[in-house]
Amino acid sequence: MSKFYITTPIYYVNDVAHIGHAYTTIAADTLARYHRAIGDEVFFLTGTDEHGAKIAEAARSSGKTAKEYADLISAEFQAEWQRLGISNDYFIRTTDPRHGQAVQDFLQKLYDRGKIYKAKYEGRYCVGCEKFVTDEDLIGGVCPDHLVAPTWHVEENYFFRLSEYQEPLIKALLDADDPNHYQVDPPARRNEVLGKLRVGLTDISISRAALTWGIPLPFDPSQTTYVWVDALLNYITAIGYADNPQEFARLWPADLQLMAKDILWFHAIIWPAMLLAAGEALPRRIFAHGFFTVEGQKMSKTLGNVIRPRELVEKFGIDATRYLLLSEFPFGTDGDISIASMVDRYNANLANDLGNLVNRTISMINRYFGGEVPTPVGFEPTPEHPEDTDLVAIAQGLNHRVAEAFDALAFSDGFAAVWGLIGRANRYVEVTAPWTLAKTDRARLGTVLYYLAEAIRLTAQALWPIMPDSAGKIAAALGTQLLIGRDVERAYGWGTLTPGTRVAAKPEILFPKIETRK
Ligand code: MSP
Numbered sequence: 001m002s003k004f005y006i007t008t009p010i011y012y013v014n015d016v017a018h019i020g021h022a023y024t025t026i027a028a029d030t031l032a033r034y035h036r037a038i039g040d041e042v043f044f045l046t047g048t049d050e051h052g053a054k055i056a057e058a059a060r061s062s063g064k065t066a067k068e069y070a071d072l073i074s075a076e077f078q079a080e081w082q083r084l085g086i087s088n089d090y091f092i093r094t095t096d097p098r099h100g101q102a103v104q105d106f107l108q109k110l111y112d113r114g115k116i117y118k119a120k121y122e123g124r125y126c127v128g129c130e131k132f133v134t135d136e137d138l139i140g141g142v143c144p145d146h147l148v149a150p151t152w153h154v155e156e157n158y159f160f161r162l163s164e165y166q167e168p169l170i171k172a173l174l175d176a177d178d179p180n181h182y183q184v185d186p187p188a189r190r191n192e193v194l195g196k197l198r199v200g201l202t203d204i205s206i207s208r209a210a211l212t213w214g215i216p217l218p219f220d221p222s223q224t225t226y227v228w229v230d231a232l233l234n235y236i237t238a239i240g241y242a243d244n245p246q247e248f249a250r251l252w253p254a255d256l257q258l259m260a261k262d263i264l265w266f267h268a269i270i271w272p273a274m275l276l277a278a279g280e281a282l283p284r285r286i287f288a289h290g291f292f293t294v295e296g297q298k299m300s301k302t303l304g305n306v307i308r309p310r311e312l313v314e315k316f317g318i319d320a321t322r323y324l325l326l327s328e329f330p331f332g333t334d335g336d337i338s339i340a341s342m343v344d345r346y347n348a349n350l351a352n353d354l355g356n357l358v359n360r361t362i363s364m365i366n367r368y369f370g371g372e373v374p375t376p377v378g379f380e381p382t383p384e385h386p387e388d389t390d391l392v393a394i395a396q397g398l399n400h401r402v403a404e405a406f407d408a409l410a411f412s413d414g415f416a417a418v419w420g421l422i423g424r425a426n427r428y429v430e431v432t433a434p435w436t437l438a439k440t441d442r443a444r445l446g447t448v449l450y451y452l453a454e455a456i457r458l459t460a461q462a463l464w465p466i467m468p469d470s471a472g473k474i475a476a477a478l479g480t481q482l483l484i485g486r487d488v489e490r491a492y493g494w495g496t497l498t499p500g501t502r503v504a505a506k507p508e509i510l511f512p513k514i515e516t517r518k
Contacts, residue, residue: 003043004035005251009259010047010092010234013073014058017080019325019337020260020299022309023292026322026466027331027411028258029086033465034406036087038399039488043251045238046081047092048074052227053127056213066213070095080309085318085468092238094215094230102242103225103233104218106278107206110160111219115277118220121157121205124150130227132205157205158217160229165273166201170194172272172282182282184268185409186332189261189288193268204270232271236280254283264288287409290334315339319467320346320511323415326466331411343514350511353422354459358474360429361452362507368438373453373479374446375499387431391451392494394421395458399492402462411466418462425455453478454497461491470510477507 008028011021025046032044050070059069074093081088092099110116123132128146132153142149172180173194184190207223208214214224233241235254240247259267264286272282293299299306312321324342329335365373381388398421405414429452437445457478464471464482475482479501483491490496 001039001041003251003255004032004040005043005239005254006032006035006045006256007235007254007258008046009263010049010094010231011077012052012054013048013050013070013077014054015301016073016306016308017077018299019294019307019309019312020292021077022080022084023325024258024260024289025081025086026084026326027289027409029084029088030322030326030411030465031256031258031406031409032087033468034402037461037464037484037491038403039485042089043239044088045090045092045235046086046088047090047234047238048077048094049227049231049234050074050093050095051214051224051230052130053208053211053213054130054227056211057127067095083313083318084309084322087468090238092234094234098243099234099237100215102237103215103230105242106233106236106274107225107229108218110274110277113277115161115164116158116206116219117161118156119159120154121159122152122154125153126150155205155209157209158207158220158223159203160206160274161277162201162204162270162273165269165276166197168276169269169272170197172276173197180272180276180282182272183285184264185285185287189264189268193264196265197269201269201273228266228270229274232266232274235271235283253281255285257283257286259286259288260291261288262291287332289331289409290329292329292335292337294336295338296336312342315514316342316346317511319470320350323350323466326411327415329412331409343516346511347513347516349419351513353419353426355509355511357422357426357429357452357459358456358477358510359507361449361456362477362503364434365449365453365503366505368434368442368445369449371503371505373497373499373501373503374449376447376450377443378447379495385447387428388447388451391424391428391455394424395455396494398458398462406465414462415466418459421455421459421462425452425459428452428455450497450499453503454494457497458492458494473508473510477504479503 006028008024028044032042035042055070056066059066062069078091126133126143126146128143128148133143133150172178172182173184175181184193206226206229207217208226209223211224214227215230217223217225236252239251257267268286275282294305294307297303297305316324324345328337365371381392398417401417402414405417432448434445434448437448456474457480460471460474461482464484472482480497
């Protein structure tokens with residue numbers, strides 16, 4: 001049993017939860033559940049990022065105080081995650097007093113260690129990005145993300161000695177034996193980070209003099225903490241950095257920090273440097289996935305094409321939304337999602353392939369064996385039935401293939417493995433023709449239906465991380481339960497379903513077909 005601490009970014013509360021946020025959160029939830037299923041001790045963290053100019057502005061324009069506004073949107077995020085079956089162990093808000101205290105402790109430590117100094121700063125600043133920008137960040141003089149020109153900012157700020165960490169970070173990234181080794185994935189992203197590191201690092205301003213909506217610096221309360229420094233620290237404040245040393249020692253370093261490529265710089269460079277400066281261990285792995293567009297367009301409030309998770313849930317249901325979002329295009333690359341393609345895949349993969357397999361198997365067990373899972377002639381396939389050998393080999397190898405895929409965050413490969421078994425089981429029905437066996441060979445029919453039922457149980461077991469509710473219902477239709485986090489050998493081994501188990505008389509249709517207009 002190992003420990004698995006996984007995080008998502010904490011999302012800004014200046015915007016509603018949309019399917020871009022949901023994408024990362026569902027991916028993290030799937031991994032968290034997978035690790036729980038195989039018996040790991042999982043801690044899954046998500047939350048909301050609530051300080052900074054952007055949020056203060058959004059609150060002002062909606063006529064609320066910043067805290068009222070943050071309370072409202074943070075609650076919406078939490079409700080949205082609940083609706084999507086997200087199983088986070090903790091939800092952090094950066095306005096939690098516990099977080100504020102811990103951020104101050106951390107910054108005081110850096111200050112005492114001489115890693116923070118005061119200096120004058122001037123430059124162009126994009127309020128949308130919450131950062132000083134350079135020519136490279138701009139296109140035609142405006143921020144490409146926020147479509148506004150930056151404003152000129154002069155202030156006395158506190159700076160963090162980021163420049164000291166160029167060499168240590170390059171070494172930590174490249175050298176697997178370095179005590180601070182951390183991994184950035186996929187490899188293309190790691191190279192991007194290395195490239196930036198080699199160019200060199202400059203010290204960064206970590207406080208704001210003019211902004212009151214933030215955590216005051218412990219050594220100069222007239223300034224507040226730069227929102228990114230505040231936010232990054234959530235990953236350790238949430239697990240007791242300042243107030244629960246035992247829990248902190250148990251969970252830190254994080255095993256996987258997940259986000260999209262837009263914020264990789266902060267996670268792969270600034271965050272590790274802050275940790276090194278404080279003498280803390282670095283996260284083991286940082287994974288930046290791609291960005292997606294919707295029907296070819298960037299999702300944005302201005303374009304009015306922001307899709308909220310609940311809209312997909314209304315159309316497809318919770319589990320299918322999770323599955324469809326995560327399987328639209330390979331994780332790690334950029335991609336496009338479209339409702340039309342989701343509908344097609346819903347009908348093909350869920351309603352037809354999976355739904356029909358479950359339904360026809362259960363109906364045949366009812367029709368031919370009075371609703372009791374039959375006893376096979378043998379649990380091990382024999383050479384005269386190569387179709388059995390194939391089916392069992394694929395079923396027994398499934399968890400291994402899923403594990404490999406999920407370790408690489410190659411969700412599509414994991415799903416392809418599951419649908420490999422589903423496809424094979426559907427062909428098995430055609431090849432063995434149980435309706436004929438019913439007239440000619442009852443013993444063989446019993447074996448065939450047992451094998452199908454057991455293949456379905458293993459399918460449900462593998463699908464639980466992405467479709468927890470449906471997987472549980474499939475197991476229940478077979479008259480059994482999934483094994484989550486216990487009896488792992490039996491959970492993924494062949495022959496676990498007990499003959500004689502009573503299946504559902506009439507299984508519920510899990511994925512009703514969605515009509516498409518021709
Ligand atoms: N608050 C910061 C993160 C601080 S973490 C210490 C932030 N918040 S955010 O609300 O803007 O969320 C950014 C993240 O949302 C991305 O990194 C990604 O995980 C997710 N996504 C938002 N839109 C997305 C897409 N269109 N496609 C893929 N992921 C998307 O940045």
